[in-house]
Amino acid sequence: MNYHWNWGIFWDISPDGAHSYLQTLLLGTTWTLATAFFAWCLALLFGSIIGVIRTTSNAWLVRLGNAYVELFRNIPLLVQMFLWYFVLPEVVPQAIGTWLKQQPNASFYTAVVALGFYTSARVAEQVRAGILSLAQGQRLAALALGLTLPQAYGFVLLPMAYRIMLPPLTSELLNIIKNSSVALTIGLMELTARARSMQEFSFQVFEAFTAATVIYIVINIAVTFAMRALERRTAVPGFIGASPAAAH
Amino acid sequence: MFANFDFDVIARSLRYLFFDGMTFTLILTALATAGGIVFGTMLALMRLSGFPLLAVPATGYVNLMRSVPLVLMIFWFYFLVPYIGQWLTGAERPIQVGYFTSSLVTFTLFEAAYFCEIMRAGIQSISRGQLAAAQALGMSYPQTMGYIVLPQAFRNMLPVLLTQTIILFQDTSLVYVLSITDFLGAASKVAQRDGRLVEMYLFAAVVYFVMSFAASQGVRALSHRTAIIR
Numbered sequence: 503m504n505y506h507w508n509w510g511i512f513w514d515i516s517p518d519g520a521h522s523y524l525q526t527l528l529l530g531t532t533w534t535l536a537t538a539f540f541a542w543c544l545a546l547l548f549g550s551i552i553g554v555i556r557t558t559s560n561a562w563l564v565r566l567g568n569a570y571v572e573l574f575r576n577i578p579l580l581v582q583m584f585l586w587y588f589v590l591p592e593v594v595p596q597a598i599g600t601w602l603k604q605q606p607n608a609s610f611y612t613a614v615v616a617l618g619f620y621t622s623a624r625v626a627e628q629v630r631a632g633i634l635s636l637a638q639g640q641r642l643a644a645l646a647l648g649l650t651l652p653q654a655y656g657f658v659l660l661p662m663a664y665r666i667m668l669p670p671l672t673s674e675l676l677n678i679i680k681n682s683s684v685a686l687t688i689g690l691m692e693l694t695a696r697a698r699s700m701q702e703f704s705f706q707v708f709e710a711f712t713a714a715t716v717i718y719i720v721i722n723i724a725v726t727f728a729m730r731a732l733e734r735r736t737a738v739p740g741f742i743g744a745s746p747a748a749a750h
Numbered sequence: 751m752f753a754n755f756d757f758d759v760i761a762r763s764l765r766y767l768f769f770d771g772m773t774f775t776l777i778l779t780a781l782a783t784a785g786g787i788v789f790g791t792m793l794a795l796m797r798l799s800g801f802p803l804l805a806v807p808a809t810g811y812v813n814l815m816r817s818v819p820l821v822l823m824i825f826w827f828y829f830l831v832p833y834i835g836q837w838l839t840g841a842e843r844p845i846q847v848g849y850f851t852s853s854l855v856t857f858t859l860f861e862a863a864y865f866c867e868i869m870r871a872g873i874q875s876i877s878r879g880q881l882a883a884a885q886a887l888g889m890s891y892p893q894t895m896g897y898i899v900l901p902q903a904f905r906n907m908l909p910v911l912l913t914q915t916i917i918l919f920q921d922t923s924l925v926y927v928l929s930i931t932d933f934l935g936a937a938s939k940v941a942q943r944d945g946r947l948v949e950m951y952l953f954a955a956v957v958y959f960v961m962s963f964a965a966s967q968g969v970r971a972l973s974h975r976t977a978i979i980r
Contacts, residue, residue, distance in 0.1 A: 505833065576962035578920035581934060581955050588947045676817070683819035687927060694822045707829045715818050715826075722817035 511706045530696030538679040544618025553629025574623035583616040587688045613685035632663035672729040759946045771936030782857035790865025815863035827856040872903035909973035
């Protein structure tokens, strides 16, 4: 192989003149994590609302929820990102469009919104499945005790459903971190974009991508461990998830 | 809002979008699915073999692929495939491969990790009694797998495999990062050339939506028909 390895490249100064290549990668990591975090908050919020209304008995609310999920699930994330970034400012009234285009960090906000809505459809599926997996008696008992429907969801159904959903939510959280790399197409300088630009300026292809890969793996492991710990802390005694034998 | 919406730009570029772009997308999806299922099934068999020598590398491979973004993997393989080609053929210099080969290798190897997990679940869904019965009849391991376990595992997992194929179809749009003319790439090139981003990206979204939605409805209908009644 006539590839010239140079692992010292990480300490060389990058073209921005201020940071070493390693520092640019770490800066990219913070953008990746920030994007994923805010998008995750958005996804949890909207995903929970849509997931809940899909389990109500109002046919129109259920249809609305289904349409929402189908809309965001059947368009590739990259296309959705382009829609938010290039199309939205053109189809809203001109003043708002101009204001949108002038925002500093526009690609960051766009990435958060696009990723958030895209993931919210997937979270909604999990929330719906989580609520439907509960025994029907729980809802009936809560209503029979005189709780209103919102109270029944808030105090009885959702606390159990979220616990059941934790493992699939963990993989959605890992997905949102990975998917934030798609935002490099609209100019967000997150981790993959930094590795790509390091490769372009230094020609050290494999060092740059190895570093990015290692960082992604470390994030993955850290998130998995944190979520496992959360699962153990929130486990309800008497349910399958709570028995230590079934935890592994 | 849509007063100056230019439908003509879509009509003008339909040939280019579908003959150049969508053909690439669909061929890539089909070949990567086929390759991914074959390689993924092999990985699943390795993981379930019980030999650490086979199971550990397969598990490591699957975990690696699943913890890294597809975009990063597309870049990885774009630069790595020439060196792999050089290594395989013993050539003097890295072998230049086309965009198509590069993306086909990427998607096959990347999606194999996901297909592996599906096939592993499928194989594990077959009851142990079937294995024991096959062995009692004197079948060898390849016979047991080929005639008894895998056909049922495929059948059980067919809806999930097809759903993953729809995801793969959507994921192929990411070859955009290598400026390849897939469907989205074609739409994007027309959009940039004619300054018609709104029309082209909305049209691309509609096409992807219609195709994925129709396919997922088809999968839903199919999963009712192929379900094995127990």
